Amino acid sequence: MNKIILLDKRPVGKVSLNDFKFLQSEIPQPKEGEILLKTLYVSVDPYLRGRMNDSKSYVPPFQLNEPIQSGIVAKVVKTNNAAFKEGDIVSGSLKWQEYQVSAGTGLNKIESDGNSLTAYLGILGMTGLTAYCGLLEIGKPKAGETLVISGAAGAVGSVVGQIGKLLGCRVVGIAGTDEKVEMLKSEFHFDAAINYKTTPDLKKAIQDACPDGVDIYFDNVGAEISDAVLVNINKFARIPVCGAISLYNGDTSSNGLRISSVLVTKSALMQGFIVSNYADKFPAAIKQLTAWVKEGKLISSETIEEGFDHIPQAFIDLFDGKNKGKMIVDCTN
Amino acid sequence: MNKIILLDKRPVGKVSLNDFKFLQSEIPQPKEGEILLKTLYVSVDPYLRGRMNDSKSYVPPFQLNEPIQSGIVAKVVKTNNAAFKEGDIVSGSLKWQEYQVSAGTGLNKIESDGNSLTAYLGILGMTGLTAYCGLLEIGKPKAGETLVISGAAGAVGSVVGQIGKLLGCRVVGIAGTDEKVEMLKSEFHFDAAINYKTTPDLKKAIQDACPDGVDIYFDNVGAEISDAVLVNINKFARIPVCGAISLYNGDTSSNGLRISSVLVTKSALMQGFIVSNYADKFPAAIKQLTAWVKEGKLISSETIEEGFDHIPQAFIDLFDGKNKGKMIVDCTN
Known part of the structure; x- marks a missing residue:
């Protein structure tokens, strides 16, 4: 049957x-x-x-x-x-x-x-492609820049952070348990990770973890976590918006900080995407991802x-x- | 003295x-x-x-x-x-x-x-350059697309709309008096204009004025007006964020609809800017603006x-x- x-x-x-x-x-x-x-x-x-x-x-x-x-x-x-x-x-x-x-x-x-x-x-499928294309095509990371990731211990987030490190960024992850925070630092070599559930002042924690401000914010989550990152972005920041898991179930307030002022003040770019937008980049992306996996650089x-x-x-x-x-x-x- | x-x-x-x-x-x-x-x-x-x-x-x-x-x-x-x-x-x-x-x-x-x-x-100064660079560099208008402008009767907005028409877009303006709405249609040849203060259902009014959806939203205003436009955007919409006048005095709620879901769903781009970001485009922009003014195409x-x-x-x-x-x-x- x-x-x-x-x-x-x-x-x-x-x-x-x-x-x-x-x-x-x-x-x-x-x-x-x-x-x-x-x-x-x-x-x-x-x-x-x-x-x-x-x-x-x-x-x-x-x-x-x-x-x-x-x-x-x-x-x-x-x-x-x-x-x-x-x-x-x-x-x-x-x-x-x-x-x-x-x-x-x-x-x-x-x-x-x-x-x-x-x-x-995962890493050689939609997840890896989402991470790779969103980060490279929208985030356009440069060595030395600071990359913050929400949902950092999730499927896409954990790959984004590893790619960020491979490209020379300072990588800061936001996740929801101490175990995940530990994993981001020890297994994936993030420079810093923050447990948003136990951190009393998330804005301040992000500021402390990002002494040079935030150049790229890879957003999987939305809502309050994003609000706390947005006050820390640098001029010309890029924000690939990959998902908004906090909003999908409608259990988090769909109202929050209006962001158009901060986008103007910082000349920041926010771009929603789905992986299929970048289908023409898939062959090169898979080649790079496969090589990194083979070399043990991407877990x-x-x-x-x-x-x-x-x-x-x-x-x-x-x-x-x-x-x-x-x-x-x-x-x- | x-x-x-x-x-x-x-x-x-x-x-x-x-x-x-x-x-x-x-x-x-x-x-x-x-x-x-x-x-x-x-x-x-x-x-x-x-x-x-x-x-x-x-x-x-x-x-x-x-x-x-x-x-x-x-x-x-x-x-x-x-x-x-x-x-x-x-x-x-x-x-x-x-x-x-x-x-x-x-x-x-x-x-x-x-x-x-x-x-x-104005038109040959910062205002014209802001309109021209924001619309062309971020909005990337194509003939036949629909362009919606908030603060459409303002300094920048009225130039953006005229340039949109010159480039073959359907242009819809949002303004705050019937007199301005009339001016947008009769003097600047906008295809439609909406008085947000007297329109009971702004979302619906924008939907009606944009039968093919909104491809570009040039935002000078922010807040509730933007919320009403955002529900009408098309896939791959571009949103140059030029200003947020409704928020500057702090007299409008700085909280509102969270937009990351709609950005993901529509693969939309939102980019804040100030005109000086595009200083390298000024000579060409001034040349084009001057020509349009001289030909009477830009008022x-x-x-x-x-x-x-x-x-x-x-x-x-x-x-x-x-x-x-x-x-x-x-x-x-």
């Missing part, structure tokens, strides 16, 4: 397990030109929250009673398509199903090259949850900051 | 006449290498409000008991500097004094060429107040939107 996870209700505020529905069905059979895929690893990402709302965004909303879709690594278990053979490993945007058929379009074949398969959902940080049934809970855990690095669900057992 | 206007108190909230002090003194005498200038026209500009606060900004704050300084056109009435002769007309950042001495550095000589002298404070809109003593009131009037176009004080009588 096949298992499928559908969107049952559109979440209001915080997502709950009740918003999902599990379905069992026959394992589908591939028609001519199709392949049958078995799901191995599933990526859960904050941006999926936006797709659960019925609102116009950069990707169309999920439909009720349809399977959720995200980045997945899968194995070809049957093939009626000459481009794929049994045993091939692929990655792509696929459905939360144990088994699914596909025409193969939009899938990338993963060549076995010594990297773990989960890397293709992939992952939190692995076990079992297909745990996908919804793993997704929910993202919003409580339970992940360090990339959150992935292992469905191989 | 000479008259001088000093900053007497740092304004709290809205500026009042009591924040200024008038002083009389002897007319100064130019030393060797200096010139004596008589003030002809004084530009009053919203950004001066920021310099009245004792806070770090892109220009240093005014000092208490020192003269205010702004863009001024003046005449050389005595000269001990071979580079200037009596009767020369100059423009530059000068003090609010009827007479002042200068070493001549930083002054631009104005050649008599058929333009009115006030144009060098200078000015509100002229009479008399040196009225400079502080003219400045205060800016924040009540009493000006149409560039606010200038005529001190020639």
